Amino acid sequence: MNKDFIYKQVYQDLKGSILSGQYKTGQKLPSENELKTIYKTTRVTIRQAFDELIKEGFIYKEHGKGTFVKSETRSLGLLSFKGFSEVVGEEYNAHSKVIIQPQVRRFPTPFFYELSPTEVKYGCVYLERLRFADETPVMLEQTYLPNIEVISSPNNLSRIDSLTEDTLIGGSLFKTLHTKFSIEVIGLEQAIKAIESEKYTANFLKMKTKKPLLYIERRYLTSRSSFYIYSTLYCNTDKYAISSSF
Amino acid sequence: MNKDFIYKQVYQDLKGSILSGQYKTGQKLPSENELKTIYKTTRVTIRQAFDELIKEGFIYKEHGKGTFVKSETRSLGLLSFKGFSEVVGEEYNAHSKVIIQPQVRRFPTPFFYELSPTEVKYGCVYLERLRFADETPVMLEQTYLPNIEVISSPNNLSRIDSLTEDTLIGGSLFKTLHTKFSIEVIGLEQAIKAIESEKYTANFLKMKTKKPLLYIERRYLTSRSSFYIYSTLYCNTDKYAISSSF
DNA sequence: CAAAACTACTTGTATATACAAGTTATCTAT
DNA sequence: ATAGATAACTTGTATATACAAGTAGTTTTG
Structure with a gap:
């Protein structure tokens, strides 16, 4: 090949x-x-x-x-760009719950990443998912997909917002993007911080407010250059730490 | 330079x-x-x-x-296994301060990583360093080096504890290990959590207690198989986030 | 006017070569 | 026997050059 x-x-x-x-x-x-x-x-x-x-x-x-x-431990835990179910599902009984179904919105301002004029113009498809490991809520993920034009089938232009009409294939966003738009996620950039939980996040993650929370800002890179997927993650690390290796 | x-x-x-x-x-x-x-x-x-x-x-x-x-992210690529000064020093005015000079100790029990009988038997060399970026203390690192036998020069067996005798070369532990023992760090495994700052850590990192802190447990892999270096890191991410990309 | 061809510029891949610098084992002189 | 020099190997840095391939603007052609 x-x-x-x-x-x-x-x-x-x-x-x-x-x-x-x-x-x-x-x-x-x-x-x-x-x-x-x-x-x-x-x-x-x-x-x-x-x-x-x-x-x-x-x-x-x-x-x-x-x-x-190098040693054969190239599995990258949650810090890798693999999907949640892909990484965690191998070891734990992992599943997700969609809190907010995909819906068209404008990008929040200020946004944690610098957006291109095109991205701002077309707005985004927003969705919110809660991730579980062994029945414990461990992660809240807020995802922003720029609502650009994509070719879903030959000679058939459509937008990302056609996502809103159906549910995610196998509960996986990445798989859906691959199947529907043949967009592959090829990498990510992320910034990690420790913050305090607020009412909204604490509620979903079943923890008190003002308690430590792992906060991650992500930009996924895809095979379609200049098409990025943005996510913010809130992780309750009390029971499950985030791991990685190089 | x-x-x-x-x-x-x-x-x-x-x-x-x-x-x-x-x-x-x-x-x-x-x-x-x-x-x-x-x-x-x-x-x-x-x-x-x-x-x-x-x-x-x-x-x-x-x-x-x-x-x-690229758009500037202003964050520290500390998730890689490169030394602190190596990664941060290129971008910021980074320096370290040794809080506790290398000293021989027993491994604490329980230890965050499962140790081999050999490692437990020989104990460890412990040191503690505070890391700065642009004059701001950003990270407290506690390092444990198993006090095993190493060949420092031909036909001359010594232990890691000979580290206690002199200062780190160029302030770098990795460089010292390379030069003195020809041990190379080639990778790491780590677990990341968000915790609350305690008196000790808050003091060094110039923050209040009970505030969110990024906590990392690390095991560095070296070219000497079965010789690992262990570290716990406490990061104040208020000003400088931790970043990585794949 | 619009499509096609051309041109100039960009990064991508590749050859061929040279010397510097770090490592290791062997040989040599003391 | 031990220390030092040497040789043979490794990766690191560098020069000089060539053509392929993608991009963008201009010119030519229909």
């Missing part, structure tokens, strides 16, 4: 070998010079493949020593 | 110009060809500088269009 470029080929080969266990944790990979000979290319190209793998946390380098496989 | 390499120089110049507002959000940077002429270097070197700035979220590229300044 990604065979167009040499560095992508090298990248995929190495990634495959790591994931299939051919190269094990801590093991040294072939040196840049060896790989350059194998692939009949140059060190620059091999380094390009290495850079990708480093960025994704598969390998690391040590100057003068070599390049090594 | 980082003048040894051309790409570092370009990197610092551009970063400075962005932070000082000379290049504003969304603005187009000079093209790679223009910069290559200005700095009397090659595109490859300019691209290396750009890559760093992309990784740190200062700029982004659009194929065929150019390179642009």
